[in-house]
Amino acid sequence: MNLRDIHTPVLLERCIELMAPALQHDGAVVVDATLGMGGHSEALLERFDNIHLVGLDRDTDALRIAGERLERFADRITLVHTVYDEIGRYAQGASAILMDLGVSSLQLDEAERGFAYSKDAPLDMRMDQTSGVTAAEVLATYSEGNLRRIFERYGEEKLAARYARFIVRARDANPLIRSQDLVDVLQAATPAAAQRSGHPAKRVFQALRIEVNAELTVLAEAIPAAMDALAVGGRIIVMSYQSLEDRLVKQAFAAASASTAPAGLPVELPQHAPRFRTLTKGAEFAGDDEKARNPRAIPVRLRAAERLREAA
Numbered sequence: 384m385n386l387r388d389i390h391t392p393v394l395l396e397r398c399i400e401l402m403a404p405a406l407q408h409d410g411a412v413v414v415d416a417t418l419g420m421g422g423h424s425e426a427l428l429e430r431f432d433n434i435h436l437v438g439l440d441r442d443t444d445a446l447r448i449a450g451e452r453l454e455r456f457a458d459r460i461t462l463v464h465t466v467y468d469e470i471g472r473y474a475q476g477a478s479a480i481l482m483d484l485g486v487s488s489l490q491l492d493e494a495e496r497g498f499a500y501s502k503d504a505p506l507d508m509r510m511d512q513t514s515g516v517t518a519a520e521v522l523a524t525y526s527e528g529n530l531r532r533i534f535e536r537y538g539e540e541k542l543a544a545r546y547a548r549f550i551v552r553a554r555d556a557n558p559l560i561r562s563q564d565l566v567d568v569l570q571a572a573t574p575a576a577a578q579r580s581g582h583p584a585k586r587v588f589q590a591l592r593i594e595v596n597a598e599l600t601v602l603a604e605a606i607p608a609a610m611d612a613l614a615v616g617g618r619i620i621v622m623s624y625q626s627l628e629d630r631l632v633k634q635a636f637a638a639a640s641a642s643t644a645p646a647g648l649p650v651e652l653p654q655h656a657p658r659f660r661t662l663t664k665g666a667e668f669a670g671d672d673e674k675a676r677n678p679r680a681i682p683v684r685l686r687a688a689e690r691l692r693e694a695a
Contacts, residue, residue, distance in 0.1 A: 391677045392422030393483065394669055394685055398620050399426060401662055401687045402479040405618045406431050411478040414439065416467040416609065419487040421449030428456045437473050438462045441511035441596075445487060466511070468604040474612035482609070484602065485624040486510075486592060498592060500584035503563040508588075508595045518591045522559045527551045537599070537627065538590030545572055546587055562588075589625065599627060606635040610659065613690045618662065620687045629666060629684045636661055636688045654695035662687040 392398075406413065406427075411434045415424045418438035428436055436459060440446050446462055453460050463473060467482065474480055486498050487510075497507040497518060506519040522530070527547045534543035549572035550559065559565050566584045573583040593599060609619055623629040636659065644655035669680035 390420045390422050392426065393622060393677065393680045393683050395423060395426055397667065397685065398423060398481060399430060401620050402618055405478045405616055406434055409433050412437065412476065414470065414474040414477045414480045416470050416480060416482045417484060418449050419445050419483065421452045423481055423483065425452055428453065428459060436460045439465050439467050439470065439473060441466045443513060466601055468601040468608065470605055471608040471612050474609060476614045477612055478614055478617050480609045480613060480619045482621045484622060484628050497562055500562055500566055500582065500588045503561055506560060506562055506565060508592045510596050516595060518595050519560045521591060521594060522550060522565065523554060533594045534587055534590045537593040538586035540586040540590065542573065542577065599631065602628060602631050606632060610639055615690050615692060618687060618689045620685065622683050622685045624682045632686050636686055640688065656692065658692055658694065659688040659690055662689055
């Protein structure tokens with residue numbers, strides 16, 4: 384298996400460009416909080432021979448594959464099996480932090496993981512297959528109201544109530560244990576006019592994945608923890624792939640880059656000065672050429688910030 388053929392890192396050159404100014408000193412530490420198959424990490428280790436890289440991932444398969452890919456850098460890497468809301472334990476004084484959010488290429492491409500509605504497989508969807516509830520268990524045990532809630536909140540699905548009702552009715556007859564079971568129910572529940580606007584399972588599968596892995600809860604804790612851990616002059620780069628993730632990143636960066644001085648003060652005191660400055664004007668997107676080469680770059684939104692001072 385050639386990992387370079389099956390995994391193309393998104394916005395690789397832009398990520399390196401944004402991190403580079405923070406990596407010019409000896410002993411610089413880079414934390415890849417979502418290691419995946421190690422594409423970004425490999426490029427950083429190749430280009431900066433002065434860095435030590437800490438790679439975090441909750442997926443044991445990803446850690447194994449990335450470990451093989453990065454084996455030649457064994458003396459310059461530390462790989463950790465953890466969820467990235469624990470980043471504060473591993474990133475204190477880091478020079479740069481990278482977060483490439485959402486489901487990974489590995490998880491999407493391995494049908495048996497159950498992430499893709501286009502591939503029939505057990506409804507698992509756990510990024511860490513050593514713990515937690517599966518998507519099948521969510522579908523079997525959540526009330527109709529709770530299913531509606533997660534479809535609305537995490538999938539922004541207009542037919543959430545209808546889908547929840549059909550799922551509860553279907554599971555009373557037969558358990559929904561495979562992705563095709565769920566797709567069949569959703570297709571039956573979708574009016575013909577709505578089917579023309581895209582696959583009916585897309586948003587429901589996204590919502591289930593987010594719920595199973597507590598993705599937004601983890602992200603809401605991880606972003607401020609990562610920013611607090613950065614050294615002064617350190618940089619954080621976050622790539623998100625849907626609006627709910629991007630909104631959390633945008634809000635955290637905006638709050639940290641704003642002055643906290645009370646209105647009317649003639650002079651801004653140092654303790655009220657912004658702790659960060661944003662390095663991107665809003666979110667950045669992949670160019671047309673990259674989108675054509677790598678379809679997974681199509682929805683990406685990149686934001687970056689630099690730490691300016693210690694906390695007051």
